[in-house]
Amino acid sequence: MMKTVRCAAAVLALLSAPGVLAAGDGDAGKLKANTCMGCHGIPGYTNAYPTYRVPKIGGQSADYLAAALKAYKSGERPHKTMQAQAASLSDQDIADIAVFLASAPGVH
Amino acid sequence: MRHLTQLVALAALVAAGPALAADMPTPEKVTVCAACHGADGKATQPIYPHLAGQYANYIEQALKEYRSGKRKNPIMGAQAAGLTDADIRALAAHYAAQSSLLHTPSIHGAAPK
Numbered sequence: 001m002m003k004t005v006r007c008a009a010a011v012l013a014l015l016s017a018p019g020v021l022a023a024g025d026g027d028a029g030k031l032k033a034n035t036c037m038g039c040h041g042i043p044g045y046t047n048a049y050p051t052y053r054v055p056k057i058g059g060q061s062a063d064y065l066a067a068a069l070k071a072y073k074s075g076e077r078p079h080k081t082m083q084a085q086a087a088s089l090s091d092q093d094i095a096d097i098a099v100f101l102a103s104a105p106g107v108h
Numbered sequence: 109m110r111h112l113t114q115l116v117a118l119a120a121l122v123a124a125g126p127a128l129a130a131d132m133p134t135p136e137k138v139t140v141c142a143a144c145h146g147a148d149g150k151a152t153q154p155i156y157p158h159l160a161g162q163y164a165n166y167i168e169q170a171l172k173e174y175r176s177g178k179r180k181n182p183i184m185g186a187q188a189a190g191l192t193d194a195d196i197r198a199l200a201a202h203y204a205a206q207s208s209l210l211h212t213p214s215i216h217g218a219a220p221k
Contacts, residue, residue: 030215043212044163053163058213063154078178104213 022095024062029100032093035085036101043107062102069094132205135198140187149206161208167200 036057039045045054057065071077072086073094089097138147141159145151149160159167173179174188175196191199 033213033215037213037215041212041214047169050169052165052169055166056162056208056210056212058211059209060158061151061154061156064151064157067155068157076180078173101213104215105217106211107214 022091024066024095024097024099026096026100026103029096029098030104032089033097033100033104036097039081041107057101058104058106060102062098065098065101066094069098132201135195135202137191137195137199138202141199141203144183145203149203150209158209159203160206161210162204164197164200164204167203168196171196171200 039054040057042054046052047054068077069086069089072079072082073089075083077083086094134147144153144156145159149158149162151158170179171188171191174181174184175191177185
């Protein structure tokens with residue numbers, strides 16, 4: 001019985017530990033997302049060399065957006081501009097930006 | 109008269125455009141993508157990206173980067189390895205044509221419902 005309680009307490013502690021799963025704040029994310037808009041906030045904006053459209057990220061899943069930013073930050077995902085942008089972001093910044101973008105208003 | 113014929117042909121082509129997109133056959137290989145991204149581009153789990161309404165050439169770029177190994181992901185690398193350029197074009201066009209869950213974000217205005 002005691003063992004079960006200890007296990008449950010450990011799980012709870014893990015779940016609530018800051019930084020393990022940073023909870024995003026959309027209002028804070030809105031301020032931090034200003035730079036993103038230079039490319040992602042322009043409909044049809046094009047990446048150069050190679051040429052393709054900068055992805056639509058409004059309405060995208062927050063979990064995916066956070067994973068993408070972390071992969072850019074670690075260098076695992078290629079894209080020089082995105083790696084440079086993500087390099088200065090903390091886990092909290094990433095969580096905030098992801099939550100904001102997932103429910104951001106549209107340009108139109 | 110010849111100009112008129114050309115004009116009519118052009119008008120017919122223009123009018124047929126959206127109809128062609130709507131009648132586009134679903135690529136056979138969508139069934140594999142659908143397990144995670146949904147057949148309609150709505151992801152089945154929060155960790156997977158929605159593809160519905162995403163730009164086609166961005167999806168093509170992503171698939172080609174997975175195929176070449178430039179972009180590393182164990183699941184996507186394995187999936188993209190077997191795709192031809194034609195497969196990639198068809199899959200990207202399919203997902204781009206789905207009713208969009210995605211949009212260009214703005215830091216102005218209220219969040220949409």
